[in-house]
Amino acid sequence: MKSKTLQIFLSETGDIGRFTYRFFVEAFKPRYEFSELLRQCFYIGYKSLPLVAITAFIMGLVITIQSRPTLVEFGAEGWLPKMVSVSLVREIAPVITALICAGKIGSGIGAELGSMKVTEQIDAMEVSGTNPFKYLIATRVMATTLMIPILGILADAVSLYGGYLGTNIHGVVSWNLYWNQVFDTLTFGDVVPSILKTFFFGFAIGIIGCYKGYNSNKGTEGVGRSANSAVVISSLLVFILDLLAVQITDLMRLT
């Protein structure tokens, strides 16, 4: 039984690898589906903004409020903007964005492609001469890869604004002083790796969602299962990628 689970796990990993390879092959071949890419970008990026912004704002506010007592204990209340900005920009905003998108976009892609697969729309597309991989999958994966970083940047900004409000609940930190302290603390070593890793988060979310949707079977039941597993695996992958990214930046001494 155990060996069978391992077999399934390994074969699925291999499948995902082959799927990724196929994506790179198809995506960079000419005849680009540009308008479809824009459409997907709109739905994935623009439509996710309110959700991401609200989450990021709340996280910024909450992290600030929660960090205060510890800093007050050390008499380092003035360090609140510095500490909050580093933790938000380096870790919280990118990961929260990726997780929210894994939930919203990953499940959406999984369900959409899964139902297309189950209702044999994909097969019909292939018969009609359109490359379904190019049209459906390449555009979606590229859209997530490009949109999640932008959502991440906006989440950074919104969460830092939440942090500003959070610091002003008990203390008084002027608008100028807050941003001055934030940018005084942040370095390229904080910002650049955190932006770069959101590209990988986006790519992982897109590729897992598409893989699960594209390979769904067993009728309508399979649609739900593929949507579910797309969310689970992409969320897990976000954390694994985050771990790798942090270790690499640490090794490169970009901290």
Add this chain to the structure above:
Amino acid sequence: MATVNFRNMRLGAFIIIGTALLVTALYLIGNKQNLFGSTVRISAQFHNVNGLMRGNNVRFGGIDVGTVESVEIISDTSVNVVMVIEKNIQQFIKKNAIASVGTDGLMGNKLVNINSSVEDSPTVEEGDVLKSLKPIEMDEMVRTLNVTNENIKVISGNLRTITDKINSKNSLWSVLMDTVVAENVKSSLVNIRLMSNHAVSITGDLKGITYGMKNGKGSIGALITDTTLTSRINQTIVKLEMFSDTAAIISGDISGLVKDLKQGKGSMGVLLNDTTLVHNLNTSIKSIESAAGNFDQNMEALKYSWPFKKYYNKQKKTNSKK
């Protein structure tokens, strides 16, 4: 198609805002680290940099003006620190400024402080090497603190015994606590103040007097300042000496004379010592008195007698004319 356009516009705005935020953030961070804008490189050599790192701040007059670009060992006793300073700060940093490694707060990051010297000097230029100050080492500080603590321990022990002694009765403290003594001290202080006031006025007077004396005013002044007077005084003294000598001789003679007189020697002695003579003298003086009275009467009578009448009238007239 219009909806697609509108959708793309919104997507465009979304992407532009996102990238603009990223670019702004990166620019602001870069600005803080002096990656943009013109800069000047200067360096300083330290014996010990206490963990100064690339990217640490450089402060001039307490303001962040640049960052540390590199820290490298150049020999067994010196470390070269290259600093990147903002170009518009360059004019304020002189060649004789002193660089020192410090700490931001007690536990904060290391930084380089550049402090100006008092003397004037030309402004610093690209590639100049500043003089450096030995940084404060935490170890050394703690070691010194340890010695200080030992000393404080001994001192506080001594202080304790001293305060114990003061607190005990029959000591200075009881005197200090006595209110009568305090009152006395207060009144004597008042007296001292009065006295000193008087002393002040007296010295003022004295000053005036001495000033006058110096300038030859007043008799004492004249005496002191007149030089001819002293010679005269000398002469006078010589004469006085002579006088006193003769006076001594005279007094010697007088004393001899008085002795003789007392013993009834000589006519004067006889006269003084003889009591009968005194009686005789009394009677003779009485008879002289009566004789004089008679003579007065005679003279009155003579006034009105013919030969002398004319003369007296004439004398009366001259007296009344006056």
